[in-house]
Amino acid sequence: MDSDPGSVPFRLIACRELLDAHSESLRIREQVEALESAMPDRPGQVVSFCRTIIETTCKTILVDRGASIDSQWEAPKLIKESLKYLKLGHDEDGVADPKLRSGLESLVRGLNSITQGIVEIRNAHGSAAHGADAYSPLLDARYAEIMARATDAVIGLLFRTHLQSAGRDPLSRFRYSDHPDFDEFIDGEYGPFEVLDVPLIASEALFRTDFQAYRTALVQFRQDQEQNNVAAEPTEGS
Template structure:
């Protein structure tokens, strides 16, 4: 008897990495899972979520970086705004590379064309297309998969670049314990301390009560480490 072959589960790899970085983002998770579940039977749903995921990713990046987001911005405009913060065209040492910059500019134009194509197809074949005839033929599932893979590629480039920069330039929004080495540095110099029989760590208390002070100290910590200096907490070594 021939064993049944289980259908392959469709997954957006880069989008899944975004979910791991923002586990609290139920909206992103809902969008990614809805797209994955719709493949290949509901191509209209897939196309609709392609645009939504790109826009949500861009808004997440801009918010992480403390940038104002205009509610009227869509697809291409959101990608262009994100690019201003991602410093594409620089080497690992932070130095600008003219040839890399030229290639990156071409890449950005290509990304915007991809996004434009996704929006145009979504407006005609998406499940929420305006004024679609109830008997209009469905989009071929092959096109839906191509659009989904393209969406995943766009998300991957934007979000991985975003996270790479966050190592040196702490974001305006991030979870506690994202920078574990800094938390250990703070905790080694201060605390822990007890309040009503509850022991609190200094790093978590600072993060929770004054995030801007926490972030400012984190930036100084990163800058000192970058210049080869050994950071020293003010309370470290106190008797």
């Protein structure tokens, strides 16, 4: 094994999770791989891609949620709008924790400051900065790595929270097989069938032919689950 630290590829863990979740998105793959390959020799490109990846992530979250996006919004505004759809301070069962929420809100304010700093440094030192002198010094690679890691932290909080809440609150855009328990319910109710000797799966057929009908039934399925869970909870004193 090569012991030279410089031989170890630079990787953004949370950004890679985003890439895996949207493996069909060539735009996300291009941005993540370009940032990673730019470290440490091209710090100006790293800074530029930090801002780009944050904006792409937020736009992805907003589109997943069916929200409209103003083309003039930049990273800080996109984060603010994305957070409106993310239930910070909730556990995996959707139960709110006031202390956790308070701490996360403080963390978000810090992330907003980080994002604003990335935007300012990108405008001054990014490879796409306007009007830079040809002989102006390059940004120190150490700062580029700090911003890349900070960007990964922002993506980690936003996108992981987004995916976690998606199971309880079905997105406006998602893939078939993201809700296997619902698919199993549909398939159990309607069973397999054939068209011209071709076997078809009921849940997949519904998803492919009428996504809105599939999503409406999924929302009702989740609501029924919540009501059943509430009804099953023991009452005080029982």
